[in-house]
Amino acid sequence: MKAIVQEEYGMADVLKVLEVEIPTPKNEEVLIRVKTTALNAPDWRLLRGKPFIMRMMTGLARPKNKIKGCEFSGQIVELGQGATEFQVGDEVIGDIADYGFGAFSDYVCVKTSLLAKKPQSLGHLEAAALPLAAVTALQGVRDIGQLKAKEDVLVIGASGGVGTYVLQLANYYGGNVTAVTSERNVEQAKELGAHEVIDYTKKPLVNIMNKYDLIIAVNGYNTTKTYKKLLKPQGRLVMIGGKSMKQIIFITAFGGWISRKKGKKFNGLLAKANGKDLSFIVNLVDNKEIRPVIEKEISFEDIPKGISELEKGHVSGKIVAWVNKD
Numbered sequence: 001m002k003a004i005v006q007e008e009y010g011m012a013d014v015l016k017v018l019e020v021e022i023p024t025p026k027n028e029e030v031l032i033r034v035k036t037t038a039l040n041a042p043d044w045r046l047l048r049g050k051p052f053i054m055r056m057m058t059g060l061a062r063p064k065n066k067i068k069g070c071e072f073s074g075q076i077v078e079l080g081q082g083a084t085e086f087q088v089g090d091e092v093i094g095d096i097a098d099y100g101f102g103a104f105s106d107y108v109c110v111k112t113s114l115l116a117k118k119p120q121s122l123g124h125l126e127a128a129a130l131p132l133a134a135v136t137a138l139q140g141v142r143d144i145g146q147l148k149a150k151e152d153v154l155v156i157g158a159s160g161g162v163g164t165y166v167l168q169l170a171n172y173y174g175g176n177v178t179a180v181t182s183e184r185n186v187e188q189a190k191e192l193g194a195h196e197v198i199d200y201t202k203k204p205l206v207n208i209m210n211k212y213d214l215i216i217a218v219n220g221y222n223t224t225k226t227y228k229k230l231l232k233p234q235g236r237l238v239m240i241g242g243k244s245m246k247q248i249i250f251i252t253a254f255g256g257w258i259s260r261k262k263g264k265k266f267n268g269l270l271a272k273a274n275g276k277d278l279s280f281i282v283n284l285v286d287n288k289e290i291r292p293v294i295e296k297e298i299s300f301e302d303i304p305k306g307i308s309e310l311e312k313g314h315v316s317g318k319i320v321a322w323v324n325k326d
């Protein structure tokens, strides 16, 4: 089968399309013929093996998970032992960033607890844009953010893969939503449910005080002091991502230390893929509560180029690719 393989750390040009063996499903796994895939931040964040400390998880001298790719939409072609929740022929979606990657390939073996049935209302291309990004957004807004109806919520980086879902979910949970984007994404943000939009190229956030119950930081950079200033006295920050890895690690590891018991709270999110949250997302999609935003469709061979483009940080929504059209 064909697969996009990384044998060494480096830029996106180290990724090669190679022939590899079709895997065999183990206990509680199914073999899936991948139809489509979508690109995500881990596809570029883990490429270079930097900072070096990250190699403790990804492989010291060379990447231990050679076949890349986090999310997919496909069809089950074989059941492993104990894989009783699904049938051969079921169309499913999943995020395997915590399960060894491998979505950039013709076939992948996946534990059934990570899967959900593909939404009936979407084709494979749009369905591949859901698993990692939408579940991350759900866990940020609902679980860590605990957004309540009528709260004022600020979504910074509201136009990318994760941000477009954060915006829609913040709206779904009844938030009074302000999106931070650049001018070219203002209309998209309003259409996805933002009540107000701040153009970050024109209005610095540092001049706003005491305004938000919840900030979801998905992209861009603001100092921790600025976040403190933006929050109401008992407001919460949820850091999903952004331009400073140092800040993301700091808030994720030490957010509890700088939080106040009866005051402002700071949390980082480490999203955890699971079939239950993914099925919840699929329901929302089929009920037309949320939808994926696709920036463009690329070919399988162009995935490395797509990863380089994603790294530049200005894709609106998701980049998706066909793996097998038949």
Ligand SMILES: NC(=O)c1ccc[n+]([C@@H]2O[C@H](COP(=O)([O-])OP(=O)(O)OC[C@H]3O[C@@H](n4cnc5c(N)ncnc54)[C@H](OP(=O)(O)O)[C@@H]3O)[C@@H](O)[C@H]2O)c1
Pocket: 040, 041, 042, 045, 132, 133, 136, 156, 157, 158, 159, 160, 161, 162, 163, 180, 181, 182, 183, 184, 185, 200, 218, 219, 220, 221, 239, 240, 241, 242, 243, 269, 270, 271, 272, 310, 311, 313, 314, 315, 316, 317
């Ligand atoms: N915590 C977790 O478990 C987890 C899981 C998945 C992803 N993440 C992280 O989440 C972040 C976002 O991922 P993503 O896939 O959504 O990224 P992305 O798609 O690359 O985000 C691109 C978007 O960000 C906007 N943007 C760029 N600079 C901005 C700024 N200064 N202020 C506001 N918006 C800005 C861009 O809009 P303009 O072109 O208009 O600037 C673009 O639409 C990444 O840092 C990723 O590592 C974390």
